[in-house]
Structure formats: structure tokens, C-alpha cells
Amino acid sequence: MDWNVFLEQAPSGGKTYLGWLASGLFWTMAVSLCAWAIASVVGCVVGVARTTPLAWARLLGTCYVELFRNIPLLVQMFLWYFVMPEVIPTAWGDWLKQDMPYLLTLPFAAQFSLWEFTAAVLCLGLYTASRVAEQVRSGIESAPQGQTSAGLAMGLTLPQVYRYVKLPMAFRIVIPPMTSEFLTIFKNSSTALTIGVLELTAQSRQISEYTFKTFEAFTAATLIYIVVTMTVIFSMRALERRVAVPGFIAQASGR
Amino acid sequence: MGEFDWGVIWTYRASLVDGMITSLQLFAIALAGGIFFGTLLAMARLSRWKALSVPAAGFVNLIRAIPFIMAIFWFYFLTPMIVSKFTGQQGEAVGPFTSAVVAFIMVESAYYSEIIRAGIQSIPSGQPAAAHALGLNYWQSMGYVVLPQAFRNMLPVMLTQAVILFQDTSLVYVVALKDFLGAASKAGQLTGRIVELYLFVAVVFFIICLAASRAVKRLQANLAVAR
Known part of the structure; x- marks a missing residue:
């Protein structure tokens, strides 16, 4: 076993192999966080749509979830x-493949272009939105129906009922499952390596290919994944305790 | 993009079918192995002996903390090494399919053990206590009293996980095993018709998984009535 391998000079992109790992972690986080932004916004909209009394909105929401989940x-x-x-249209497609990569050079020793990054973020974001939508829906549905009726009886319109009654409650209830959805997106971001995004898993494999220190390279990446996962779980636990709705038991899990 | 040429799917039907068979084999072995070892892992985690419960919990949490692809890389690297250490053979002692199978069984057993653990815990503790009072030993109490009910309670969740597992088999693409997606990708590279082939793969997966998840939902409703 030779852990000094990470201090050796790397052939390109970054000074040492440790630099490659750092770059990998940076891009794993960048892809995860950007995708998470899409997933939480789209997921909330779709999740709310599936609980409305509007039949067409429910149908659209269901189609979205089934399409992306299956x-x-x-x-x-x-x-x-x-x-x-x-x-x-051909012109747009050509722009994506030929011009978009040169819009800007990605920082942190990325050896891929803006187009790979965008495709990965869109894919992960819209995929995870279907999972987030299910969590939001069950969060909304877990609150008693009487709350909606009471809101309507007090003269609130349906959008107001969502804004002031249902959503504030639902968001507090869905924080624990949202933590595990974020961890899922964080781990799923490794699939971006198949389209050339050099995130953490890809970098560890690249290090193993260059140095033949497979065990060390994989161990380092695994440890980084564990540390980030633990950090997210512990910091979210603190938040969950603060915002937990009395009477609703929910626990974060690492899945 | 010019005209679509869907004929390419028919031209490469043999290799696509072969790929689907590989995917299904991997799915079936991983499902059976995952449930079998997942049950043992769940029992170990719930054991009174720390020597069993701590390593089991460690393994499950480790696998669940890393990406599936990372786990595939790990077992792809470790399996041939460990096998050749035991058999003394070098190099091609185990093929890529075996390594992939080991990786999938390991990962799925960790995922299934969490489902099965919840299932076992859903059985009131009075039942194993009653079984013990009747003179049943641990394995009899598990085999005849706890597990049959736990599996029944957990059936919908386990089947949902099976649908996810079937989708996850596509991840063997990263170790260049020719599963359904790999076969389509290969045919796409040969003909330049990746659009048609990837769309075809997506439609096939969609139909299978939608039908399966619908069936699970119906089963869930039926089970709810029976209970």
C-alpha cells in the first residue's frame, strides 16, 4: 500500500493526484447542487400539481413522475x-454540441465542457424531481384533510390554502425525506461519468488507470463519499429537530 | 438530424436480444442473491451479539454511502483478486460477468437487508417470545413465525426495489459488459444510429417498468384488503 501516490505529480489538470480528487469532489458537488436546485423547484411544482383538485394538473403530474421513474x-x-x-432543430443541436462548449472554460481543472455539465445537471435534476414530487405529494397528503376544509371555510382561495396552510406544514414534514433525496442525487451524480464529466468516481478510476494504485484510489474516493454523507446527515439532523412538526415522526436515512 | 432509420433495430435484433438476456440473468441472480444475503444481513444486524451486528451494520452503511457505480468498480477490482488468492490461478480466473454478479449481489443485499430489517421489526415482539415459550429455537422461530409474516408485509416494497434493481442493471455499462444498453450502444457505434437505438432502449425499459410497477400497485391494494 502506498498512500504517497496522491502527492505524486499528475500528468495533467492539477498539480498532484490529490488535486484530481479535489477537482472530482468539486464537480460532484457542483453537479449535485445545480441538479438539486432544478429537482427541488420542479419537484415541488409537480408534487403540488398531483394533489390539486384539477384533473388535468393531476394527470400531467402523474405522467411526469411515471415517465422519469420508469x-x-x-x-x-x-x-x-x-x-x-x-x-x-438542427441549428440548436449544433449549437449545443459545437458552440456551447466554448462559451466558457470550466474552472477547477475540469477536463470536460459546459455541454457535458449541462446535460448531466438537466438529467439528474429532472430525474430527481420525479422522486422529490412523490415526497412532496405524500407530505401534503399526510396533513389532515380538515385543514384544507377549515381554510376554505374561512374564505381562503385554493392558492391561499396552499400558500398559508398546506405548504408550510408539508415543507416541515418532508425535510427528512429530502435529506435522503439529496444524498441520492449526490451518489447518482456518478452516472455523469458515462458522458465524460470527471466527477469523484471518474477521477478515482482515472488515478487507478494512471498509477495502478487501484486500492488507494478507490479507498480515497470512498472515504470522501462517506465524509460528505455523514456531514449532510448530521447537519440535517440538527435542522430536523428544530423544524419537526409535533406528532409527525420521520427519520432521515442514507438511501 | 435527417430521417430516422428504425430498421437498424431489426438488423441488430439478435445482439439486442442477447443483451436483454444478459440483463435479465444479472437481474434474476442479483435479486435471488440480494434477498438471500439481505435476509442473513438483516438477522445479523438485529442479533444480540455485537460481533455480528456491528460488522453487518458497517457493511450496509458503507455500501449505502457510496454510489452504485463506485461499488461496481470496487467489486470488479476485488473479486478477481480475492478469487485468484484462494484458487492460486492468475489473470482470467473470473470473467467480467461473474464480477458484475458479485457486485450486484453485494449492493442489493445491503439494500434488501434494510427493507427486510424493517419487515422483521414490524412483527410484534410477543410473537418471537411466544415461539420461544413454545420451545422453538431461533431458526425455527425465524423460519416459521417471523419471516413468513415479515415477507408478506414487505412484499410490495421488495417488488418495488426489484423494479429499481432491473433499471440498475443498466449500470454494468460502466464495466463494458454487454447488457441490453451495452448492446444498443455497440450497435449505435457501428451504425451511427444511436438516436434510434437509445430511444428504443428507453421505450422498452419504460414499458417493462411501468407494467411492473402498476402490477405491484395492484398487488398492494389486494394485500391491503386481505389484511
């Missing part, structure tokens, strides 16, 4: 990266 994430990754530029 196609493997890796296949979705290929659909966004390889298929999407070919089925939209």
Missing part, C-alpha cells in the same frame, strides 16, 4: 447527451 437514470443520461441534440 426509465433507468443511465439511459436518461444518454437521451439528454446523445439523443436530445439530434431531435431538436
Whole structure:
């Protein structure tokens, strides 16, 4: 076992192999956080749509969830990266593949372009939105129906009932499952390596290919994943205790 | 993008079917192995002996903390090494399919053990106590009293996890095993028709998984009535 390998000079992108790991962690976090922004916004909209009395909104929401949940994430990754530029108008597709990569050079020794990053973020974000939507829906549905009736009886309109009664309650209830959804997106971001995004898993594999120190490279990446997971779980536990709704038991899990 | 050429799917039907068979084999072995070892892991985690429960909990939490792809890389690297250490053979002692199978069984057993643990814990503790009072030993009490009820309670969740597992089999793409997605990808590279082939893969997965998850939902409703 030779842990000094990480201090050796790397052939490109960053000074040492430790730099490659740092770059990998940075891009894992960048992809996860950007995708999380999409997932939480789209997921909330779709989740709310599935609880409304409007039949067409419920149908649209259900179609969204079923579509994104029943196609493997890796296949979705290929659909966004390889298929999407070919089925939209030719000029747009060419722009994505030829011009977008040169809009800006990605920082932190990224050896891939803005287009790979965008495709990965879109794919992960919209996929996770379908999971978030289910959590939001069950959060809204877990509150007693009487609250809605009471709100309507007091003269609130339906949007007001959502804004002042249902959503404040639902958001507090869904924080623990949201923690595990974030951990899921964090781990799922490794599928971006298949379209060339050099995130943490990809960097550890690249280090193993360059140095043949596979055990060390994989151990380092695994430890980083564990540390980030633990940090998220512990900091969210503190938040959960503060915002927990009395009478509703929910626990964060690492899945 | 010019015209679509869906004929390419028919041209490569043999290799696509082969790929689907590989995917299904991997799915079936991983499902059986995952449930079997997942049950043992769950029993170990709930054991009174720290020597069993601590390593089991450590393994499950470790696997659940890392990405599935990272776990595939790990077992892809470790399996041939460990096997050759035991058999003394070098190099090609285990093929890529075996390594993939080991990786999937390991990961799925960790996921299933969490489901099964919840199932076992859903059985009132008076039941194993009653079984013990009747003179049943641990394995009899588990085999005849606790597990049959736990599995019945957990059936919908386990089947939902099976649908997720079927989707996850596509991840063997990262170790260049020719599963359904891998076969389509190969045919796409040969013909330049990746659009048609990837769309086809997506539609096939969608139909299978939608039908399966609908069936699970119906089963869940039926079980709820029976209970």
C-alpha cells in the first residue's frame, strides 16, 4: 500500500493526484447542487400539481413522475447527451454540441465542457424531481384533510390554502425525506461519468488507470463519499429537530 | 438530424436480444442473491451479539454511502483478486460477468437487508417470545413465525426495489459488459444510429417498468384488503 501516490505529480489538470480528487469532489458537488436546485423547484411544482383538485394538473403530474421513474437514470443520461441534440432543430443541436462548449472554460481543472455539465445537471435534476414530487405529494397528503376544509371555510382561495396552510406544514414534514433525496442525487451524480464529466468516481478510476494504485484510489474516493454523507446527515439532523412538526415522526436515512 | 432509420433495430435484433438476456440473468441472480444475503444481513444486524451486528451494520452503511457505480468498480477490482488468492490461478480466473454478479449481489443485499430489517421489526415482539415459550429455537422461530409474516408485509416494497434493481442493471455499462444498453450502444457505434437505438432502449425499459410497477400497485391494494 502506498498512500504517497496522491502527492505524486499528475500528468495533467492539477498539480498532484490529490488535486484530481479535489477537482472530482468539486464537480460532484457542483453537479449535485445545480441538479438539486432544478429537482427541488420542479419537484415541488409537480408534487403540488398531483394533489390539486384539477384533473388535468393531476394527470400531467402523474405522467411526469411515471415517465422519469420508469426509465433507468443511465439511459436518461444518454437521451439528454446523445439523443436530445439530434431531435431538436438542427441549428440548436449544433449549437449545443459545437458552440456551447466554448462559451466558457470550466474552472477547477475540469477536463470536460459546459455541454457535458449541462446535460448531466438537466438529467439528474429532472430525474430527481420525479422522486422529490412523490415526497412532496405524500407530505401534503399526510396533513389532515380538515385543514384544507377549515381554510376554505374561512374564505381562503385554493392558492391561499396552499400558500398559508398546506405548504408550510408539508415543507416541515418532508425535510427528512429530502435529506435522503439529496444524498441520492449526490451518489447518482456518478452516472455523469458515462458522458465524460470527471466527477469523484471518474477521477478515482482515472488515478487507478494512471498509477495502478487501484486500492488507494478507490479507498480515497470512498472515504470522501462517506465524509460528505455523514456531514449532510448530521447537519440535517440538527435542522430536523428544530423544524419537526409535533406528532409527525420521520427519520432521515442514507438511501 | 435527417430521417430516422428504425430498421437498424431489426438488423441488430439478435445482439439486442442477447443483451436483454444478459440483463435479465444479472437481474434474476442479483435479486435471488440480494434477498438471500439481505435476509442473513438483516438477522445479523438485529442479533444480540455485537460481533455480528456491528460488522453487518458497517457493511450496509458503507455500501449505502457510496454510489452504485463506485461499488461496481470496487467489486470488479476485488473479486478477481480475492478469487485468484484462494484458487492460486492468475489473470482470467473470473470473467467480467461473474464480477458484475458479485457486485450486484453485494449492493442489493445491503439494500434488501434494510427493507427486510424493517419487515422483521414490524412483527410484534410477543410473537418471537411466544415461539420461544413454545420451545422453538431461533431458526425455527425465524423460519416459521417471523419471516413468513415479515415477507408478506414487505412484499410490495421488495417488488418495488426489484423494479429499481432491473433499471440498475443498466449500470454494468460502466464495466463494458454487454447488457441490453451495452448492446444498443455497440450497435449505435457501428451504425451511427444511436438516436434510434437509445430511444428504443428507453421505450422498452419504460414499458417493462411501468407494467411492473402498476402490477405491484395492484398487488398492494389486494394485500391491503386481505389484511
